[in-house]
Amino acid sequence: MHMYRLVLMILISACLISAAENNSAGRCMVCHKEKTRGLYNQWFNSSHAMHNVTCIDCHRAKKNEKDSFLHYDAYIATLVTPKDCGTCHPAEMKQVSGSHHARAGQILESNDAYLAHVAAGHPVAIQGCESCHGANVVIDSKAENKLAKTTWPNSGIGRMNPDGSLGSCNACHTRHAFSRAQARQPESCSKCHLGPDHPQKEVYEESKHGNAYYTNIDQMNLTADPWVVGEDYFAAPTCASCHMSATLKQRYNHDVGRRISWTCRPLFSTKTENWVEKRNNMKDVCQTCHGDVFVAGHYYQYDATIRLYNEKFAKPANRIMTLVHQLNLLEKPAHFANQIEWTFWELWHHEGRRARHGSAMMGPDYTWWHGFYEVAQHFYLKFIPEAQSFRNETVNRVIDSLFTHDPMHQWFNQDTDKLRRDIRNGSFEELYKQMFEQ
Numbered sequence: 320m321h322m323y324r325l326v327l328m329i330l331i332s333a334c335l336i337s338a339a340e341n342n343s344a345g346r347c348m349v350c351h352k353e354k355t356r357g358l359y360n361q362w363f364n365s366s367h368a369m370h371n372v373t374c375i376d377c378h379r380a381k382k383n384e385k386d387s388f389l390h391y392d393a394y395i396a397t398l399v400t401p402k403d404c405g406t407c408h409p410a411e412m413k414q415v416s417g418s419h420h421a422r423a424g425q426i427l428e429s430n431d432a433y434l435a436h437v438a439a440g441h442p443v444a445i446q447g448c449e450s451c452h453g454a455n456v457v458i459d460s461k462a463e464n465k466l467a468k469t470t471w472p473n474s475g476i477g478r479m480n481p482d483g484s485l486g487s488c489n490a491c492h493t494r495h496a497f498s499r500a501q502a503r504q505p506e507s508c509s510k511c512h513l514g515p516d517h518p519q520k521e522v523y524e525e526s527k528h529g530n531a532y533y534t535n536i537d538q539m540n541l542t543a544d545p546w547v548v549g550e551d552y553f554a555a556p557t558c559a560s561c562h563m564s565a566t567l568k569q570r571y572n573h574d575v576g577r578r579i580s581w582t583c584r585p586l587f588s589t590k591t592e593n594w595v596e597k598r599n600n601m602k603d604v605c606q607t608c609h610g611d612v613f614v615a616g617h618y619y620q621y622d623a624t625i626r627l628y629n630e631k632f633a634k635p636a637n638r639i640m641t642l643v644h645q646l647n648l649l650e651k652p653a654h655f656a657n658q659i660e661w662t663f664w665e666l667w668h669h670e671g672r673r674a675r676h677g678s679a680m681m682g683p684d685y686t687w688w689h690g691f692y693e694v695a696q697h698f699y700l701k702f703i704p705e706a707q708s709f710r711n712e713t714v715n716r717v718i719d720s721l722f723t724h725d726p727m728h729q730w731f732n733q734d735t736d737k738l739r740r741d742i743r744n745g746s747f748e749e750l751y752k753q754m755f756e757q
């Protein structure tokens with residue numbers, strides 16, 4: 320700790336302790352210093368403590384607020400929502416509430432939610448889905464207005480709070496330090512952005528960006544204020560650098576969607592609204608460290624890979640699956656009680672996303688081995704045979720036509736020697752040229 324900071328801390332605590340005798344604000348610290356030492360010290364070492372923002376400044380509540388309760392001699396609330404933080408940080412609150420993150424709690428109607436409830440059970444929805452996406456936090460009016468145990472603890476990114484606000488700032492700003500240096504590091508995103516269906520953390524760790532970051536953390540100047548790529552640090556970008564933080568031309572922004580040009584979450588990808596502007600925002604980050612030609616090259620390859628996934632696998636599989644539903648071919652009436660539904664689901668929701676995320680963020684192992692390799696395996700050796708097993712003429716006609724007329728799938732019924740010759744003489748390169756030309 321710097322000397323001046325230490326002196327400041329001593330001064331602050333002296334003031335607090337003397338204030339403690341006669342006001343409830345000071346009493347919070349005096350008592351919690353004993354009762355919850357870890358929590359107290361997190362706060363004590365924080366920028367908030369240095370600026371005299373104390374327990375009551377965040378936890379204060381009016382008597383008539385839904386989640387307020389009397390705690391010794393003060394009305395407080397346990398939740399400190401984006402609206403509460405927003406009284407001092409209005410710009411951040413506005414950016415967060417305009418982002419996809421704020422809406423992440425509205426997932427109840429999704430197939431994911433259906434699956435968690437029927438295939439597993441309610442406790443999983445709470446400790447799984449809602450722990451990342453956010454719970455609808457309800458008050459237990461029988462327990463002195465305390466937060467109901469079924470919905471709290473929770474720090475999901477799109478939490479629905481009793482005051483109507485959406486999200487939870489400490490999804491990224493771990494309490495009670497609330498440090499921006501911590502939020503700038505990839506770990507602050509990686510509780511949620513990992514795993515079989517959105518492995519951004521793993522992709523990052525295997526990319527050259529992750530390599531450069533983990534081997535140069537001491538050069539990242541993480542406590543700088545502001546933190547401008549190219550000026551305050553240049554060794555490597557983190558998740559925040561690319562998706563949120565400042566460049567020489569852009570201020571930092573809490574809306575993580577401002578630099579995204581393709582949606583890689585749905586069954587097949589489409590361009591986002593105002594995608595050109597968004598892509599230019601991202602390119603501006605890249606161009607701090609790379610030349611224009613290099614950056615354009617990355618997007619050229621990424622676009623082609625997304626189109627390949629869309630046209631070769633996602634759209635045909637969707638056409639077949641739609642027919643299966645329309646013709647009522649499934650044996651069991653309940654969704655996800657039939658094998659082919661799981662196969663189709665994983666095809667786009669798991670490996671199909673992994674392939675796209677690997678491609679977006681320079682993770683070759685995810686683009687191929689955890690991505691397209693598995694997409695292809697599941698498509699050719701599981702999904703198609705399962706669809707054929709219904710022995711339905713219409714479905715079979717669509718599949719046959721795919722394998723006979725679509726040059727991308729014709730290989731399946733051809734001779735290996737011919738295919739090897741075609742690869743050598745460049746026919747395959749020619750075949751996929753269309754992916755680069757749109």
Ligand code: HEC
Nearest residue numbers: 343346347350351354374375378390391393395396397465
């Ligand atoms: C005399 C000791 C004491 C004082 C004064 C005190 N607290 Fe607490 N506080 C506790 C203890 C013990 C707990 C844990 C048990 C409980 O929830 O009552 C607690 C719990 C809490 C909780 C969590 C409640 C929950 O439902 O999970 C919050 C938030 C909190 N205190 C904030 C404050 C604030 C803000 C102040 C000052 C206005 C304050 N405390 C003053 C002792 C104290």
Ligand code: HEC
Nearest residue numbers: 348351359362367372373374377397398399400487489494
């Ligand atoms: C900058 C705002 C801020 C300050 C200052 C602050 N808190 Fe909190 N506190 C929070 C947030 C955010 C949460 C998590 C609630 C949520 O998710 O909405 C929380 C949660 C808590 C909890 C319940 C969670 C747990 O881990 O038990 C306690 C107890 C608590 N705070 C006590 C305190 C005390 C005591 C102080 C002063 C030493 C303090 N807080 C200062 C923002 C703050």
Ligand code: HEC
Nearest residue numbers: 426429431432435447448451452510511512517583584585
């Ligand atoms: C480990 C954290 C985590 C868990 C657990 C989790 N999700 Fe997600 N979910 C995410 C992330 C992160 C994304 C965004 C991925 C991306 O952008 O690539 C997401 C995306 C989604 C989407 C797509 C949203 C859109 O805009 O297209 C839905 C729907 C969804 N999740 C529902 C659920 C449900 C329901 C569950 C429980 C069965 C669940 N998730 C479990 C983190 C999680």
Ligand code: HEC
Nearest residue numbers: 401404408411412415488491499502503546559564565571
């Ligand atoms: C998705 C993760 C995430 C969430 C959610 C989030 N933040 Fe941040 N926040 C960050 C990152 C990363 C930075 C550092 C940006 C930079 O300086 O490069 C930051 C920086 C800040 C700063 C410092 C700004 C400055 O002047 O340097 C404040 C204040 C802040 N956040 C407040 C909030 C508030 C209030 C909320 C909730 C409404 C919130 N944050 C939600 C990730 C997040």
Ligand code: HEC
Nearest residue numbers: 366370372376377399403404407488489492497498499500
């Ligand atoms: C009473 C006003 C107030 C409230 C309420 C408040 N803050 Fe702050 N916050 C400040 C001040 C003052 C600073 C220090 C000056 C600055 O960096 O902007 C600060 C700094 C920060 C920083 C930067 C810390 C760093 O590393 O330098 C973050 C992040 C932050 N606040 C997040 C939050 C979050 C999240 C909440 C709600 C849980 C919150 N604040 C509630 C006043 C407040």
Ligand code: HEC
Nearest residue numbers: 419422423451452475476490507508511558559562575576
């Ligand atoms: C607590 C969980 C959680 C944390 C922490 C989190 N995210 Fe997210 N993120 C999500 C979920 C869930 C979604 C999908 C929201 C939806 O579409 O409904 C998402 C979506 C996104 C998107 C897509 C936005 C869009 O508009 O399409 C980006 C980019 C993103 N997050 C980046 C980050 C970064 C960078 C961090 C860390 C600084 C971070 N996230 C931290 C859960 C989280």
Ligand code: HEC
Nearest residue numbers: 508512519520523556557558561579580581582583584679
């Ligand atoms: C070198 C810059 C860079 C870094 C570092 C980076 N990303 Fe990305 N990210 C991108 C690009 C580029 C895209 C694709 C943007 C587009 O479609 O235009 C993307 C896309 C995303 C998406 C959207 C996926 C979807 O389903 O639509 C999420 C979520 C995301 N990144 C999260 C993260 C997280 C979390 C980290 C850190 C673990 C991270 N990113 C690190 C550049 C980066």
Ligand code: HEC
Nearest residue numbers: 527528531553554555556561601604605607608614617681
């Ligand atoms: C803070 C600097 C920095 C930023 C910002 C940055 N990169 Fe990089 N990037 C690097 C470094 C360092 C390497 C490793 C160079 C090498 O191969 O020696 C790298 C490597 C790459 C590679 C080569 C990957 C490989 O496996 O050979 C690609 C592609 C790339 N970056 C694209 C991007 C794109 C696209 C963006 C913006 C979305 C971006 N970078 C942002 C520093 C950065």
